[in-house]
Amino acid sequence: MTHPETAAADIVDLYDRRSADWIADRGVVLTEPDRTWLDRFTARLAPGDTVLDVGCGSGRPMAAELLERGYRVTGVDSSARLVAHAAADLPAGRFVQGDMRTLDLGEIFTGILAWHSLFHLSPVDQRIALPRLLAHAAPCATIVFSSGPREGDAVGIWRDEPLYHGSLNPEEYQALLTSQGFRVESGARADDGSVWLAHRMDGR
Secondary structure, eight states: OOOHHHHHHHHHHHHHHTHHHHHHHHOSSOOHHHHHHHHHHHTTOOTTOEEEEETOTTSTTHHHHHHHTTOEEEEEESOHHHHHHHHHHOTTSEEEEOOTTTOOOSOOEEEEEETTTGGGSOHHHHHHHHHHHHTTEEEEEEEEEEEOSSSEEEEEEETTEEEEEEEOOHHHHHHHHHHTTEEEEEEEEETTEEEEEEEETTOO
């Protein structure tokens, strides 16, 4: 059995090395949870607003749907192959290779999306990455991200390879968001964990 630390350290290489498999498995169609939470996320956004999609993968289906709805999307992913695919497939968006633990784009965004991406980091790394993401939030920003239900880590199997997931406790996510002026709208069970939707308290 693969140790969680080993699986966590391998996550960037795994998605780059198996990028074609990830594209095939993720597909291009929004699932019902995807659409439900994307609708809630965009409810406070206006056409033309900027959205940062962290862990964008191939750009489909989430970034593609955001572009279709008229938002200006910047996608970030650690996989060079997935970023290259997204840039070629969705030229209306901007796609950048980057690590959310060191992310510093020098700009702010009205929406920040970390859908099924933040939870591939260990709890230690999430404590670094989430403040980095929040530093890119505009005064009226909305953020949505998925997490596990409690602090810890787990190693599953995807295409015969170890796949890491990690989470903080709900109370810590709440505290991190509140410290940056965000009000949590919902921390509801969805898919295999929780979904956090929050707005800056001085937002629209």
